[in-house]
Amino acid sequence: MYGGDEVSAIVIDLGSHTCKAGYAGEDAPKAVFPSVVGSIEQQEVVNGTKFEKESESMSDLKAGLKGLDSEKAKTKRKLYVGSQALGFRRDHMEVISPFQEGVVADWDIVDNIWAHAFKDRLLIDPMEHPMLLAEPTSNAPQQRERMAEILFENYKVPALFVAKNAVLTSFASGRATSLVVDSGGGSTTVAPVQDGYVLQKGVATSPIGGEFLTECMMKSLESKGIIFKPRYSFKRKEARPGDFQTIDLDFPNTTERYKLYSQRLIASDIKECVCRAPDTPYDESAYANIPMTPYELPDGQIIEIGADRFKIPDILFNPSLVQTIPGMENFIDSSPVRGLPQMVIESINKCDVDIRRELFSSILLSGGTASMQQLKERLEKDLMEESPQAARVKVLASGNATERRFSVWIGGSILASLGSFQQMWFSKGEYEEHGASYIQRKCP
Numbered sequence: 160m161y162g163g164d165e166v167s168a169i170v171i172d173l174g175s176h177t178c179k180a181g182y183a184g185e186d187a188p189k190a191v192f193p194s195v196v197g198s199i200e201q202q203e204v205v206n207g208t209k210f211e212k213e214s215e216s217m218s219d220l221k222a223g224l225k226g227l228d229s230e231k232a233k234t235k236r237k238l239y240v241g242s243q244a245l246g247f248r249r250d251h252m253e254v255i256s257p258f259q260e261g262v263v264a265d266w267d268i269v270d271n272i273w274a275h276a277f278k279d280r281l282l283i284d285p286m287e288h289p290m291l292l293a294e295p296t297s298n299a300p301q302q303r304e305r306m307a308e309i310l311f312e313n314y315k316v317p318a319l320f321v322a323k324n325a326v327l328t329s330f331a332s333g334r335a336t337s338l339v340v341d342s343g344g345g346s347t348t349v350a351p352v353q354d355g356y357v358l359q360k361g362v363a364t365s366p367i368g369g370e371f372l373t374e375c376m377m378k379s380l381e382s383k384g385i386i387f388k389p390r391y392s393f394k395r396k397e398a399r400p401g402d403f404q405t406i407d408l409d410f411p412n413t414t415e416r417y418k419l420y421s422q423r424l425i426a427s428d429i430k431e432c433v434c435r436a437p438d439t440p441y442d443e444s445a446y447a448n449i450p451m452t453p454y455e456l457p458d459g460q461i462i463e464i465g466a467d468r469f470k471i472p473d474i475l476f477n478p479s480l481v482q483t484i485p486g487m488e489n490f491i492d493s494s495p496v497r498g499l500p501q502m503v504i505e506s507i508n509k510c511d512v513d514i515r516r517e518l519f520s521s522i523l524l525s526g527g528t529a530s531m532q533q534l535k536e537r538l539e540k541d542l543m544e545e546s547p548q549a550a551r552v553k554v555l556a557s558g559n560a561t562e563r564r565f566s567v568w569i570g571g572s573i574l575a576s577l578g579s580f581q582q583m584w585f586s587k588g589e590y591e592e593h594g595a596s597y598i599q600r601k602c603p
Contacts (some may be wrong), residue, residue, distance in 0.1 A: 161283075161395050163597060166287055166288055167182045167183050167184055167288070167576070168182075168183040168288060168289040168291050168575040168576070169181070169182060169183070169187070169276070169277075169281065169285075169288045169289070169290050169291070169569035170182070170183050170290075170291045170382060170564075170568055170575055171273070171276060171282065171290065171291070171292050171293070171571075172188070172196060172292075172293040172324075172327075172568040172571060173190075173194060173272065173273075173292075173293070174225060174246055174343050174344060174345075174372075174448060174526075174559050174567075174569045175194060175256070175258050175261060175309050175345030175346070175368070175595075176191070176193070176194060176342045176343060176344020176345065176368075176369060176370060176527060177191055177192065177193055177344070178190075178191070178192055178194050178272055178276060179191050179227075179567075179568040180276040180277075180280065180281060180564055181281070181568070181572070182281075182572075183291065183571070183572050183574075183575035183576045184572060184575075184576035185572060186569065187561060187565060187568075187569070187570070188444055188568050189280065189281055189566060190276055190280035191519075192240070192241045192242050192275070192276075192280070193241075193242055193245060194197045194256060194257065194258070194272065194344075195245070195254050195255065195256045195420070196238045196239060196240045196245070196254070196255060196256075196257075196268055196271060197238065197239035197240075197244060197245050197249065197252045197253070197254055197417070198236045198237070198239070198252065198253050198254075198255050198274065199236065199237050199249060199250075199251055199252050199253075200234045200235070200236045200251075200253075201234070201235050201236070201237060202235075211295045216558070220331070226446065229595065235561045236452055238267075238268065238271045239252070240271050240272055240274075240275040240279075241275055241279065245420075246390075248391035248410060248411070248417065248421075250410070250412035250501060251412055251414060252413075252414060252417050253416045253417065254414075254417050254419075254420040255267075255268065255413050255416075257269045257272070258345060261295055261297075261346050261364075261388035262295070262298075262299070262302065263305075264303060266305060266309065268281075269309070269312065272491075272587055273310075273314070274310075277314070285310075285314035285315070285316050285349065286314070286315045286316065286317065287317070288316065288317070288318055288341055289316065289319065289320070289575070289584055290310055290316050290317035290318070290319050290320075291319075291320045291321075291322065291491055291575040292306060292310075292319070292320070292321050292322070293322060293323075293324050293327055293567050293568065293570075293571055294306075294321050294322070294323060294324065294339075295323075295324060295348070296323050296324055296348050296350045296357055296362055297348075297359075297362060297364070298323075300596075300599055303321050303598050303599070303602070304595040304596055304599075305567060305595075306319075306321065306598075307319055307321075307585070307590060307595045307598045308406075310594050311587055311590045311595075315587070316587065317464050317586065318573070318585060318586045318587065319584065319585050319590075319598070320580075320583060320584055320585060320601075321585075321598065321602040322570075322571060322574065322602065323340060323350075323357050324341055324348075324350075324525075324567045325339040325348070325350035325351075325352050325357050326337075326352055326355055326356070326357060326570070327566075327567045327568075327569075327571050328341060328523055328525040328567055328570055329352045329355070329523065329570065330355075330570040330573055330574055331523075331525075331562075331566045331569040331570035331573060332523055332555060332557075332566070334352075334523070335352075335353075335354050335355050336352060336353045336517050336518070336521065336554075337351075337352050337518065337521040337522070337523050337555075338350070338351050338352070338463040338503065338507060338518040338519075338521065338522045338523065339351075339352060339523045339525060340499065340502075340522060340523065340524050340525070340529065340538070341525045341526045341529070341567070342368060342369070342393040342475070342524070342525075342526040342527075342528035343368050343369065343497075343527060343528060344368050344369045344370045344527060344528070345368045345370060346364055346365060346366050346367070346368045347364065347365045347367055347368055347475070347499070347526075347528070348362065348363070348364045348365075349362070349363045349364075349499075349500070349502045349503055349506045350362045350363075350506070351507065351509075351510050351514075351518055352521060353510075353514055356405065356603060358509075358510055360509050360510075361506045361507070361509040361510045362506065363488070363497070363502040363505055363506045364495065365478075365496055365499075365502060367453050367474060367475060367478060368526075368528055369427070369430075369526075369527050369528040370423075370427075371474075372430060372434075372471050372472070372474060372475070372528065373423055373426045373427045374423070374426075374487070375471050375474060375475055375481065375484050375487055376426045376427075376429060376430045376467065376471050377422065377423065377426040378484050378485060378486040378487055379467050379470075379471070379484050379485070380429070380462070380464070380467065381486075382424070382485035382486065382489055385462050385466075387422040387423070387425050387426065387456070387522045388405075388407075388456070388457065388458045389418055389422055390421060390425075391408070391410065391413075391421065392407060392408055392409075392410070392421075392459050393405045393406060393407050393408055393458050394408060395459065402559075402565030405458050405459060405574075412474050425456065425457060429454055429464065430471065430484055432454060432574065433452045433454060433466075433468045434468050434469075434471055434472050434531060434532075435451070435467075435468065435469065435472060435531060435532035435533045436472040436473065436475070436531055436533040436534045436536075436537040437469040437472070437473055437537070438533065438536070438537060438540070440473065440476065440477060441466075441469055441470050441473035441477065441480060442444065442472060446465075446466040446469055446470070447466065449466055449469070450465075451463035451464060451465045452464050452465075466467070470483075470520055471571075472531055472534070474594055475498065475499050475528070475534075476498045476499055476500065476537065476538075476541060478496040478497070478498055479499050499538055499541075500538065500541040500542050500545050501545075502595065503538075503542060504542070504545055504546060505520060506588030507519060516549070516550060516551070519542075519550040519551060519552050519553070520550075520551045520552070521545060521553060521555060522538075522542070522552070522553065522554045522555065523555050523556070523566075524538070524554060524555070524556035524563060525563060525566035525567060526563070526564070526567075529556065529563055529565045530560040530564050532565040534556075535554050535556045538554050539553070539554040541550060542554070583601070584601075585597065585598055585601040585602060589601070
């Protein structure tokens with residue numbers, strides 16, 4: 160038995176856009192911060208002996224030894240994790256993500272993100288708490304083993320459990336069987352869940368997620384002559400009471416990636432404030448005379464946003480709209496991308512006939528992008544038109560946008576605090592006895 164009453168498990172959901180971490184049994188994560196990190200590469204020339212003292216970790220040592228062979232120089236990178244560290248502009252700082260196409264490619268960054276969550280945000284000692292991790296629905300076995308290795312070896316956690324995002328979302332809504340539509344930062348995944356297990360044959364994914372929509376929003380507004388000034392590139396000075404002047408600041412050593420990251424933050428906020436899914440498929444002529452919505456940029460200029468409020472969200476339903484956005488024309492050419500309703504129907508049709516009716520009547524929305532206004536109503540309407548007559552379509556989504564955003568984390572919080580779950584942990588003892596591959600048996 161782990162945890163008991165005194166020690167609660169820690170639940171971590173590392174998504175492609177944000178990392179959510181907190182205590183099991185609570186109704187929202189304590190710490191929410193970006194999954195991207197700032198990185199500055201520092202080069203130093205070393206000789207073998209001096210280097211031994213400077214190595215901070217095994218990975219640095221290995222990297223250093225490789226470097227020694229090549230040119231007696233090693234590149235050490237300093238990582239900045241968390242919204243505050245990222246919000247502060249530094250010379251030559253790149254913004255990098257640990258993910259490539261939804262899969263972890265850089266474990267060193269993940270290690271740093273976990274360390275930030277435990278030590279700086281939750282202020283806990285990981286040796287005292289069992290960990291429940293959420294993983295992407297299509298995570299490979301070697302990814303899970305790597306997770307177990309890092310947590311047991313580096314953090315000495317007492318026990319671990321890894322659960323699929325879709326299953327946790329299902330638990331959060333109190334269902335064992337459902338179709339989970341998880342639209343996050345990096346992608347959108349539709350996954351059928353039956354009795355707490357993901358049916359892998361029915362999983363459908365699309366590269367269109369929140370970050371892609373933000374990119375579209377940015378390109379579309381830039382083509383109308385709107386300039387996004389990152390927050391670090393100006394300061395506002397009060398000339399007369401209530402009247403501000405903007406003074407541009409110049410930082411020649413800012414990297415392109417950091418500039419883009421700062422601009423995307425603004426575009427993302429615009430998207431979250433003004434966008435809503437249109438009731439009917441977007442049509443250029445119908446939305447031509449729509450009333451404009453004002454939005455104030457950080458530098459004080461007020462912009463008006465019209466049809467883009469509806470056009471950008473509609474890309475989720477009709478990806479071919481991307482081609483009408485300047486600068487994004489060649490996105491779809493490579494592979495045909497399906498809209499949300501098609502993905503849902505395709506996913507359900509790949510499942511056994513017996514559970515299709517139940518899946519149609521419990522479609523769950525989760526993820527940050529899914530908390531967009533009117534998305535639930537629009538998806539339900541489209542599905543009713545396209546699904547078989549006998550199916551009773553019901554799209555379920557929490558009325559509370561916070562719950563929708565954090566549904567994976569909330570499901571983990573519920574699961575880890577159940578009494579019946581306590582004997583399912585993969586313990587440190589079992590790890591030492593059977594090795595990392597045993598996680599495949601312990602965590603379905």
